[in-house]
Amino acid sequence: MTARAVSHLKPEKEEDGSKQGFPGTHKCSVCCKEFRRPSKLKVHMRTHTGEKPYRCDRCDKSFRNISHRNVHMRSHTDERPYVCEVCNKRFKSLSHLKSHVKTHAGEKPHLCKICSKSFNQVGQLKNHMRTHTGDMYRCEECGRQFSALSHLERHMRTHTGEKPFKCEHCNATFSQFGNLKRHIRTHDQTGEKPYKCEECNSQFSQLSNLKVHMRTHTGEKPYRCEECSRQFSRLSNLKEHRLTHNGD
Incomplete structure (x- = not known):
């Protein structure tokens, strides 16, 4: 059997690290997903318990996974170590870069079975599916609904007045990172x-x-x-x- 043929037999890797197709050795007692390593199971269990042990020391946001916390920290520093070889756009995480590269190839492998709309990220498809199922994230203040939790969290700042993104030059604060990034250019003497x-x-x-x-x-x-x-x-x-x- 050729290496190419064998590659088609590899189990599909889920976002949480579980595998489909081959039996794992560590099974979740709640949803029965299986994992090859106990560390992956430990992280997965936090999706059931709600535990988020890794806290950002800049804005107190918490995460289940230390790697997610580290990627989040770059939103405060604007560090973007991953560069697209096609257009030189920079990204905070390798997964964001990989998703971006698909936009150059026009690749959208994740298809909605209801309306046939396609997406380049499985997370985008999951958020989109909520528009069909009605399982949306609802703002308790004004009733507005969102397909992604991150969009609800960003919206909530319009009610709370929270501005977690701070300019290191003048201490101005902003509710969205994009607004901070635009503001920082006002300090840029190079005229970038x-x-x-x-x-x-x-x-x-x-x-x-x-x-x-x-x-x-x-x-x-x-x-x-x-x-x-x-x-x-x-x-x-x-x-x-x-x-x-x-x-x-």
Whole structure:
């Protein structure tokens, strides 16, 4: 039997480290998943007990797995050691890089059996499935629902006012890491503009500005006036236009 043939017999590895296809030696007493190593089973058991022993000393967020805590810590330092060889975009974790590389290949191997929408990460598919099952994460303050727990946690900061991301230059705090990253560039004396237009080589300090600029090439106008159906490439232009209808 060739090595290629043998590779097709390897058990599929789940996100939590369990294996399907070959029997494991360490079985979860709650859900019967099997693991090759007791350390993997120990980490898996925390999904049932809720135990999160690894705490971030910057924002007090806790994690079941020390590697997840270490990846999270990079959100405070902006360390991104994993680089895409195609576009040079940098990532905090190897798994994020691997998922990103699939976007260049157009690979989306995880298919929703209900609506046939496909995703490049199994986690994205799981979150999407909640839109079909109705098993959403609900905000107890306003009733808004989310398919991903991380989205709910981010939303909750609009109610609590929590701003866990702190600028080391001026101590300004932010509720989202992306806002902190944009703010840090205001301290940057080099005038860094890492986002480059492939059409005309214009460069921008923020990705959002590049996206707006790209509409000058594509002609896209995603903002439509509900009164007269006129369309605009920028939301600010639509807001200004609306004043012509209400007389303000």
